[in-house]
C-alpha cells in the first residue's frame with residue numbers, strides 16, 4: 030500500500046476548502062484537496078456579502094466573479110400580509126470600510142471557479158474522491174483513506190488536516206462531536222424559477238426577504254432570467270407537507286401576497302429540493318494537527334446570507350494556524366489557534382443573535398421600521414455586509430440595537446413570550462426527532 034505524503038490535506042472543495050488550499054499553496058506549502066463530487070455541481074447558497082469581496086481579491090478571482098455575478102447593492106425585507114412595502118438596506122450605508130455591494134452567484138459557477146483557481150495555484154486536486162476514514166497519529170499527523178469513483182482506495186499521510194466537508198461534517202460525525210443547535214431549528218425548500226419579477230433599476234440584484242407566520246422566503250436574482258427562491262420554515266411546519274415539494278413551495282409562496290405578486294409569469298427551472306433541520310455545531314473546531322472550517326464546524330441558518338462568507342473567512346484565518354503548526358513553533362501555533370477560535374466564534378455568535386430572533390414579532394417590526402438611534406441602522410447594515418470581526422464601532426452599536434430589541438420585546442411581552450415558547454418547543458421537537 031502506497032501512502033502519499035502531503036503537508037496539508039483538505040477534505041472538500043467548496044468555498045472553505047478551496048480558499049484554504051489556494052492561500053496556503055500560495056505560501057509555498059504542498060496541499061492536497063479531495064472532493065467527493067465533480068465541479069460544476071449544484072449547491073444552494075447563492076447570495077454573497079460585501080466582505081466576501083476582499084477575500085475574492087486576495088484569491089485573485091474578483092474579476093472572474095464579477096463576470097458571473099449580479100451586483101447586489103442591498104437587501105430588502107417585507108412583512109408578508111401586512112400591506113406595507115419593503116424596507117431596503119443598502120450596503121453603501123454601512124459604518125466603516127465594507128464594500129458598497131456584493132454579488133449573487135450561481136454556486137455551480139462560483140464553486141467551479143474557486144476550484145480551478147486552486148488547481149492553477151498548484152494544489153494537488155482529486156475529484157470524485159471521497160474521504161472515508163481519518164486516523165490521528167501520535168505526532169499530530171493524520172492518516173487519510175479515500176475511495177475514488179472507480180472503487181480504488183487511496184492513502185495519504187498529512188502533517189495537517191483540514192475538514193472543509195460542509196454539512197457532511199466529516200470529523201464531527203465520525204467522532205460524535207456533532208450537536209444539534211439547542212436554540213434554533215429550521216429546514217428549507219427551494220428551487221430556481223424563470224419569469225419572476227425583479228426589482229427596478231440598480232436594485233435588480235438585491236436579495237428580497239419576506240416574513241410569514243411559519244418562516245421566511247428568499248428571492249435571489251441570478252444572472253440571466255433565473256431567480257433562486259426558497260422558503261425557510263420550522264421543521265414542524267415542513268412535516269405538515271402532503272403535496273409534492275414543488276407544489277408545497279408554490280403554496281407557501283402563494284400564502285404571501287407580496288411575494289406571489291412577483292410570480293405571476295413564473296415557471297420552475299428545476300425540481301424543488303429540500304433540506305431537513307440543518308442547524309448544528311461541533312463540540313470542537315480545532316485540535317492537534319487538524320482544523321474545521323466553514324460548515325464543517327457549524328451552520329445556523331441562511332437568513333443573512335452569511336454562510337459562504339463565514340466559510341471563506343474562517344478558512345483564511347485557518348491558514349495561519351496550519352502555517353504555525355507546520356513551522357513547529359508552539360508559541361506561534363498557540364497564538365494563531367487562540368485568534369482562530371475567538372474570531373470564528375465571534376462571527377457566528379453575532380449572526381446567531383439575530384438569527385435566533387429573526388422570526389420574532391419584535392425583530393420583524395424593528396427590521397421593517399428601524400429606529401435609527403446612535404447609528405444602529407448603519408451597524409445592522411454592517412452586520413448584513415459581514416463586518417462582524419474587528420469593527421468595534423459596529424459591535425458597540427449592535428449592543429444598542431439589542432437594547433432597543435429588548436425594550437420592544439418587553440413592551441409586547443405576552444406576544445413575544447408566546448412566540449419564544451412556541452419556537453423552543455419546536456426546537457426541542459426537531460432535535461428529538463433527529464436523535
Ligand SMILES: Cc1cc2nc3c(=O)[nH]c(=O)nc-3n(C[C@H](O)[C@H](O)[C@H](O)COP(=O)(O)OP(=O)(O)OC[C@H]3O[C@@H](n4cnc5c(N)ncnc54)[C@H](O)[C@@H]3O)c2cc1C
Pocket residue numbers: 040041042043044045046063064065066072073074075076077078158159160161193194195196197199217219259304307322323324325328331333334335336337338340
Ligand atoms: C437552504 C440554504 C440556503 C443558503 N443560502 C445561502 C446564501 O444565500 N448565502 C450564503 O452565503 N450561504 C448560504 N447558505 C450556506 C452556504 O451554502 C454554506 O454555508 C457554504 O456552502 C459553506 O461552504 P463550505 O465550503 O463550508 O461547504 P460546502 O460548500 O458544502 O462544500 C463542502 C464540500 O465538501 C465536499 N465533501 C463532503 N464530504 C466529503 C468527503 N467525505 N470527501 C470529500 N469531499 C467531501 C462536498 O462535496 C462539498 O463540495 C445556505 C444554506 C442552506 C442550507
